[in-house]
Structure formats: structure tokens, C-alpha cells
Amino acid sequence: MLGHTTDLFGMLLKHFRKHRHVTQQQLAEALGVHRNTIGRWEEGSYLPESRTLVLDLARCLQLNEQETRQLLDASLLAPLPIWSVPYPRNPFFTGREELLSTIHTNLGRGQNSAFTRSYALYGLGGIGKTQLALEYAYRYAVEYTMICWIQAETLEQIQSSLLRDAQQVDLPMDADTDQQRSVRALQQWLEKHDQWLLIWDNLEDLDLLARFLPAVRQGALLITTRRQVLGTISQGIELAPLEEAMQLLLRRTKMLHTGGPNEMTCFLATTMPAEYAAAAELIALLGRLPLALDQAGAYIEETGCGLGGYLHRYQQHRLQLLDLRGTSGGNHPQSVATTFWLASERIGQQQNAAADLLHICAFLSADAIPEELFERGSAYFGPTLSSLGADPLRFDQVITVLRNLSLLQRQPETRTLSIHRLVQVVLLEHMHEAEQAVWLERILAALNALFPEVVPDTWKQCERLLPHVLACVSVFPAHASNHALAEMMQKAADYLRAQAQYVQAEPLYQRALSIWQHMVTSPPPQVAASLNKLANLYYDQGKYEQAESLYIRALDIREYALGEEHPEVATSLNNLAILFTEQEKYEMAEPLFQQALSTWERAWGPDHPHVAASLTNLALLCYHQGKYEQAEQYSQRALSIQERVLGPEHPDVNHALNSLADIYMRQGKYEHAEPLYQRALQIWIQALGSEHPLLAQALHGLANLSVEQRNEKQAKVLYQQALSLREREFGNQHIETAHILHDLQRLA
Incomplete structure (x- = not known):
């Protein structure tokens, strides 16, 4: 034998x-x-x-x-390990290969210390911690003499699991043996044997682990927990949403054979594009959460509704579907909705402040939630959170409560928080309308207070807050109408317009205008200002007829409400004059420019930035009329005011710089024009980055200058750079794009 x-x-x-x-x-x-x-x-x-x-x-x-x-x-050396894993292997387990390798390395025999032979998987409920531990147990079973699975959520579950494990190793026990003696007998057995693996699943209280571990450890511990803080118990890793979400969903719906090659996913994308697109959208909505993907797959399998059908149903009935676990819940019988709702209820029982902060995060963008929103805006968030801004230690304590259940993640390097989108969905869907209204009012007040005036120096802060403004605004009912909401939408739209994101800005401006127009208490100047902002947006996009109509409406309102000598009336006059200049209606533009300039000089004095802007506009008008000497005088005066008041590197200086450079070039003063174009280009790059469409203005000017200097090779490169920036933002039908394309084609 x-x-x-x-x-x-x-x-x-x-x-x-x-x-x-x-x-x-x-x-x-x-x-x-x-x-x-x-x-x-x-x-x-x-x-x-x-x-x-x-x-x-x-x-x-x-x-x-x-x-x-x-x-x-x-080899006759392969006895089956003592086995108390209560679940079958998951046939749909997908991905996480690097994590399995990491666990194996950390639990291997080559690790000497007790600390390194323990490893923890932590993260949000439903993220796949138990499934990963289960797959590890089956995959590496041959390397262990015993694998015991301990249900570790409560003391009673731990004791029950350990008693079952004691029976697995045939420890001498009789009917009179009490639980404590049985557990101690198991501990002694573990101290005398090696190559065992204890899996502590869903550990909530770290003290219980220390209480039941053997004094001498010759085996390994694998822990799953929602706690992000493990202390000296174990090292570990936080599980992220599943990268291989598409493969899991397709396998779970039986569209992709279990264990089949990943190339089949690409094949399905080609042969079933509609279903594949629905799967991709569904994965994004479910935030790549394995439990949610499994739950969706179970529903699709049971009902036969298909991915497209499930997606449509989910968009209409989010909470109901998130609460349907399916008939084969396996080792996670609780649904997504139940998992997250019970966790939030537990937070509410532990600390009201943590529950309130979690509710606030439900209304914001899921990622990169700035901590300063709670530090500087805490006064708006109600009595339980009002002191957070002045007490950073209490803020830390609140965050700790939420991290213990992995309901929030904290990124100290960026001072931001993040929350899974399905946690947000469950929280929002469980709130009644009146409760949502209270939170929306508070959050909106805080965002309004923190969102700065949109100028280049504040763009970074605007960018940091913008996603949360947009998320909050999207939750407001379509019929919602209040001043704070309109103000917030206009601020967000102002920033989007400054970044040339016109498509995103337009609906915000339109909704804000609708609110101002329909509120009886709206002051007429505010309605005019809103009209003016939307008109500016249309002007930027070359929609001149729409812009003119709104400019005239704003002018009529301001003249009636404020009087003809008010500075805001001058703003409307100036905007109309700029539009007429662009349309080559010079005889209509000049008196409006002159009237606006006189009004601003009387109101603010001769050295105000508005006066400089008006002078720059007059210089442009004279340039188009061929009055170059007069244009040069206007432009030099404007540049002097802006440099003195704003500083030589301020982006608003560029309008005067480009204007003066154009005038010099038209007069053949190339040596004066080039340094002005270059200076404007560098200021914009420094302030806006190298991809902003405003750079096209200076690049276009430099290209025209290169043509005049007979350097057609350099001109072509500059035209192409300017054209690329304009086309990316405006498309190839915009008038600014057409100007550059026309000049480029002249070189051919």
C-alpha cells in the first residue's frame, strides 16, 4: 500500500x-x-x-x-481540517484576488509575532467582509489543521460558537460541563496545537476578543468588523467598493458564466449593449456595494425583469428594492436597507450629535465633504451640533462614533469626510418631508454662509463646496421657492460660468430667476440682477438675441426701481453696449458706454475698477471704428487703474492688457504688443490653469501677431492651440471659434 x-x-x-x-x-x-x-x-x-x-x-x-x-x-498527510464554517462556499464570489493574497501573507507561518498572525477586514456593512473571509477559508483550507468560525456580534453568539468548536475537537464533556469550563478547555487545546485559524465574524466589541483568546497563540486570527479603529488587537485593511462589480452583477444574473473568462464581459458589451449600459448605470447607482449587487441580481433572477427593467424600477422605487433581500439571502439575510437603517438607529441611540451629522451628510455629495462645513457652519445645524466649531475634540468624538460602524470615512490629508451613496439613499428615504425640509434649510444656510464671492482668489474654496451645493439643491422639490435657495444657485452658477461650464450653469440661473420672479417679496433689483446674470451667460455662449432681450428687461426694471443715475443702471447700459459692439452696432454702443462711464465716475470716483472696465470697453469700440489713438488712450488709462487698484497679476488686468496689445499690433507696434500678450497669457495660466478657454484670447492675439511678423509656422501652432480651447468649451459653431478658424484657414 x-x-x-x-x-x-x-x-x-x-x-x-x-x-x-x-x-x-x-x-x-x-x-x-x-x-x-x-x-x-x-x-x-x-x-x-x-x-x-x-x-x-x-x-x-x-x-x-x-x-x-x-x-x-x-502524500497521506492531508487529513481534512477540523471544520466549523457554517456557510457553503459562495459560487458567485468575484475579485479581491490581491486582498486574498495579502491576507494569506499576513497569516502565514513565516509571521512570528501574535500581532502579525492576525488580520482584520473592516468596512461598511454589505461591503463583502464576510464573503472575503469565507472565500479565504475555503481556498486555503488545506494549510490549516482546524478552521473555526465564530459569530462575534454578541457575547451570547461568541459563547455559542466556541461551544460548538469545542465539540468539533472532541474535548471530553458531559451534560454537567458548564460553558466556562468548555471554553477554557478549548483555549487549552488551542495553546497546545498549531496551524489553526479562528475567523471572528462581525466583531463589535474588541474587549470580547481579548477575553476569549488563548494565552499562547500558535495559530492565526482573521477578523471582520465594521470598526475602523483596531488598536493593538490586529493590523488590517479597509474594504473598498468592489472594482469587479460588473463581473459580479453579470454572474449573479446568470448573464456571465461563473468562473468564465473576463473577456466575456467585453463580448456582452458588444452583443447586448442596452443591457450592458443598464448594468453600468446600476453599478454606479449602487456604489459598487457587493451586497446591493447580489440583492439586485437575486431580484432579476427571481422576476426575470432584466437589467434594464430593474434599473427603471430602482429609479422609481429605491427604498423598496433596497429592502428586498431575495429568497437566497445566504449568510447575510438582512437587506441593504435594513443593514444601514439599523446601523443609523444604533447611532441615534448612542449619540444624537453623531446621528445629526450623519443626516447632514445624506444631503451632500458622497465624497470629499469638507470638515470646515461643520467647523464654520455648525451654528446653522441645530442645538446638538452648534458647539462643534469651537470644540474640535467633540467633533473628533462624533466622528469616532460613526467610524465605529464605518458609516463615515475620514481623509485627514484633505480634511474631508465621505459616505456611501446607499447610506445616503436609505437615510433620505426614511425621512418624512417635514424632517427633510428642516435639514435642507439648515444645510442651505451653512453653505450660503461659507460659499464666497466668486473671484479668482476664492475659486479653490468654490470648487471644494460646489459638489455639495449641487447635491443639496437637487434634493429640493421642484416647487421649492425661497431667497436662500435662489442665492445659493446663483453663486454656484457664477462659479460654473467663471469656469466656462455654461451648460451646467444655465439651469441654475434659470431656476433662480424663476424663484425671484414668482416670489411676491422679491425686490425688483434682485430680479434685474438675476436677469443680468442669465444674459451674461447667453452672451458668453454667443446667444446674442437671448442676451439682448434679458439685458433690456433688466435695464427697464433698474431704471424704474432705482432711477437713471444708479450704478446698477450703468451696469445694464454697459452690458448692452458690449453686446452692440460685438454685433457691430457701434453707433448704438457708444452713447451707452459714455453714459455708463459718467455714472460710475460720479458714483465711485475716477479710479474704481468699474471705471477701468468701462474705459477698456470704450477702447475696444474705438479700435473697431479705427480710432486707434483714442483707443490707446482709453486702454492705457484703464490698465493704469487696474494695476494700481487690483495689482499687476490680477486676472482682471488681462482685459486691458489684451486690448492695448491689439491696438499696438493694429498700429504696427509689434515690439510693444508681444510682451503684453505674453504677460496676459501667463497671468491666466497662473490663475486658471492651462486649459481654460480664456487663454484662447491671448493665444489668438499672439497668433495674429506672428502672422503680421511673417512667422506663419508659429502662427499656425498658436491658432491651433486657441482653436482647441474654444472648440472644447463652445463647439465649432460658436462665433469665437469661427473667428479663430477663419484666421487659421487664411494661412492655408
Whole structure:
């Protein structure tokens, strides 16, 4: 019998070695034995002396799970481990290969200290911690003499699991043996044996782990928990949403064969584009949460509604579908909705301030929530949070409560928080309308207070707050109408317009205008200002007819409400004059410019930035009329005012710089024009980055200058750079794009 076994082992070893193209010498060196030892094993002279040696052979030959099991079976050293894992292997387990390798490395025999032979998987409920631990247990079962699964959420569950494990190892017990003695007997058994694995699933209280561990540890611990803070118990890793979400969803819906190659995913994208697109949208809505994906797949399998049908239903009935676990809930019977709602209820029982902060985050963008929103805006958030701004330690305590259930993540390097979008969905769907209204009013007040005036110096702060403004605004009912909402939407739209994101800005301006127009208490100047902002947006996009209509309406309102000498009336006059200049209606533009300039000089004095802007506009008008000397005087005066008042590097200086450079070029003063264009270009790059469409103005000017200087090669490069910026933002039908394209084509 032994001879037959050694022959079988030898044949298997030789087959695996040759299949991997490994020589006996190479295998011997990797294993740290003599080459003759490998030869005698393969001849069937004798077997390896230990199970560990067989596993080392498997590792050196990079055998898979099945091959390793075959080699162990043939060696007569492969008794099944003592096994108390209560769940079957998940046939739909997908991805996480690097994490499995990391766990295996950290729990391996080469790790000497107790700390390094324990590893924790932590993260949000439903993120896949238990499934990952389960897959690890099945995949690496052959490397352990015992694998015990401990339900660790409560003391009672822990004790019950340990008693079951004690029975698995056939410890002497009778009916009179109490629980404490049985658990102690198991601890003593663990102290005397090695290569065991204890999986503590859903551990909530770290003190319970220390209470039940054996004094001497010769095995490994794998822990799953929602707690992000593990102290000295274990090192660990936070599980992120599943990267391979598409494969999981397609496998769970049986559209992709389990274990099939990933190339099939691309094939399905080509052959079933509508279903694949629905899957991609659904994955985004579900935030790549494995539990949600499994739940969706179960529903689709049970009902046959298809991915497109489920997506449509989810968009209409989010909470109902998130609360349907399906008939095969497996080892996670609770639905997504139940999992998150119970966690939020638990937070409310522990600390009201933490519950309130979580509710606020439900209304914001899920990622990069600025901590300063709670530090500087806490006064707007109600009595439980009002002191957070003045007490950073209390803020830390509130965050700790939420991190203990992984309901929030904290990014200290950016001083931001994040929350999973499905946690937001569950929280919002459970709030009644009146409760939502209270929170929206508070959050809107805080965002309004923190969102600065839109000028270049504040753009970074605007960018940091913008996603949260847009998320909050999207939750407001379509019929919502109040001043704070209109103000907030206009601020957000102002920033989007400054960044040339006109498509996103337009609906915000339009909704804000609608609110001002329909509120009886709206002051007429505010309505005019809103009309003016929307008109400016249309002007930027070359929609001149729409812009003119709104400018005239704003002018009429301001003249009636404020009087003809008011500075805001001058603003409307100036805007109309700019529009007329662009439309080559010079005789209509000039008196409006002159009237606006006189009004601003009387109101603010001769050195105000508005006066400089008006002078720049007059210079442009004279330029188009061929009055270059007068244009140069206006432009030089405007530049002097702006440099003196705003500083030489302020982006608003560029309008005067470009205007003066254009005038110099038209007069043939190239040596004066070029440094002004270059200076304007560098100021814009410094303030806006290298991709902003405003750079096209200076690039276009430099290109025209290169043409005048007979440097057509350089001109072509500059025209193309300017054209690329304009086309990216405005498309190829915009008038500014057409101007550049026309000049470029002249070079051909």
C-alpha cells in the first residue's frame, strides 16, 4: 500500500514539475533540499516527512488549490481540517484576488509575532467582509489543521460558537460541563496545537476578543468588523467598493458564466449593449456595494425583469428594492436597507450629535465633504451640533462614533469626510418631508454662509463646496421657492460660468430667476440682477438675441426701481453696449458706454475698477471704428487703474492688457504688443490653469501677431492651440471659434 502511495505521489510531483518547466535542481534550491531528495520523491522511494514540506512544494511549483489538494492526498498527510464554517462556499464570489493574497501573507507561518498572525477586514456593512473571509477559508483550507468560525456580534453568539468548536475537537464533556469550563478547555487545546485559524465574524466589541483568546497563540486570527479603529488587537485593511462589480452583477444574473473568462464581459458589451449600459448605470447607482449587487441580481433572477427593467424600477422605487433581500439571502439575510437603517438607529441611540451629522451628510455629495462645513457652519445645524466649531475634540468624538460602524470615512490629508451613496439613499428615504425640509434649510444656510464671492482668489474654496451645493439643491422639490435657495444657485452658477461650464450653469440661473420672479417679496433689483446674470451667460455662449432681450428687461426694471443715475443702471447700459459692439452696432454702443462711464465716475470716483472696465470697453469700440489713438488712450488709462487698484497679476488686468496689445499690433507696434500678450497669457495660466478657454484670447492675439511678423509656422501652432480651447468649451459653431478658424484657414 505504501509503495503504491509513494509511486502516485512521485508521478504527481514529476507531472506538476515538468508542466511548470522546472528542473529538479531548481526545485531543490527553492525548497532548500538536495537534488537527490527531489529525485527520490519522484522515484517513489519515500514521501516528504511533513505536511508543511508538501505545502512548500506546492508553493514553489505555484500549484492551484485543487492541485495542492491532490498532492497532499497522495502524500497521506492531508487529513481534512477540523471544520466549523457554517456557510457553503459562495459560487458567485468575484475579485479581491490581491486582498486574498495579502491576507494569506499576513497569516502565514513565516509571521512570528501574535500581532502579525492576525488580520482584520473592516468596512461598511454589505461591503463583502464576510464573503472575503469565507472565500479565504475555503481556498486555503488545506494549510490549516482546524478552521473555526465564530459569530462575534454578541457575547451570547461568541459563547455559542466556541461551544460548538469545542465539540468539533472532541474535548471530553458531559451534560454537567458548564460553558466556562468548555471554553477554557478549548483555549487549552488551542495553546497546545498549531496551524489553526479562528475567523471572528462581525466583531463589535474588541474587549470580547481579548477575553476569549488563548494565552499562547500558535495559530492565526482573521477578523471582520465594521470598526475602523483596531488598536493593538490586529493590523488590517479597509474594504473598498468592489472594482469587479460588473463581473459580479453579470454572474449573479446568470448573464456571465461563473468562473468564465473576463473577456466575456467585453463580448456582452458588444452583443447586448442596452443591457450592458443598464448594468453600468446600476453599478454606479449602487456604489459598487457587493451586497446591493447580489440583492439586485437575486431580484432579476427571481422576476426575470432584466437589467434594464430593474434599473427603471430602482429609479422609481429605491427604498423598496433596497429592502428586498431575495429568497437566497445566504449568510447575510438582512437587506441593504435594513443593514444601514439599523446601523443609523444604533447611532441615534448612542449619540444624537453623531446621528445629526450623519443626516447632514445624506444631503451632500458622497465624497470629499469638507470638515470646515461643520467647523464654520455648525451654528446653522441645530442645538446638538452648534458647539462643534469651537470644540474640535467633540467633533473628533462624533466622528469616532460613526467610524465605529464605518458609516463615515475620514481623509485627514484633505480634511474631508465621505459616505456611501446607499447610506445616503436609505437615510433620505426614511425621512418624512417635514424632517427633510428642516435639514435642507439648515444645510442651505451653512453653505450660503461659507460659499464666497466668486473671484479668482476664492475659486479653490468654490470648487471644494460646489459638489455639495449641487447635491443639496437637487434634493429640493421642484416647487421649492425661497431667497436662500435662489442665492445659493446663483453663486454656484457664477462659479460654473467663471469656469466656462455654461451648460451646467444655465439651469441654475434659470431656476433662480424663476424663484425671484414668482416670489411676491422679491425686490425688483434682485430680479434685474438675476436677469443680468442669465444674459451674461447667453452672451458668453454667443446667444446674442437671448442676451439682448434679458439685458433690456433688466435695464427697464433698474431704471424704474432705482432711477437713471444708479450704478446698477450703468451696469445694464454697459452690458448692452458690449453686446452692440460685438454685433457691430457701434453707433448704438457708444452713447451707452459714455453714459455708463459718467455714472460710475460720479458714483465711485475716477479710479474704481468699474471705471477701468468701462474705459477698456470704450477702447475696444474705438479700435473697431479705427480710432486707434483714442483707443490707446482709453486702454492705457484703464490698465493704469487696474494695476494700481487690483495689482499687476490680477486676472482682471488681462482685459486691458489684451486690448492695448491689439491696438499696438493694429498700429504696427509689434515690439510693444508681444510682451503684453505674453504677460496676459501667463497671468491666466497662473490663475486658471492651462486649459481654460480664456487663454484662447491671448493665444489668438499672439497668433495674429506672428502672422503680421511673417512667422506663419508659429502662427499656425498658436491658432491651433486657441482653436482647441474654444472648440472644447463652445463647439465649432460658436462665433469665437469661427473667428479663430477663419484666421487659421487664411494661412492655408
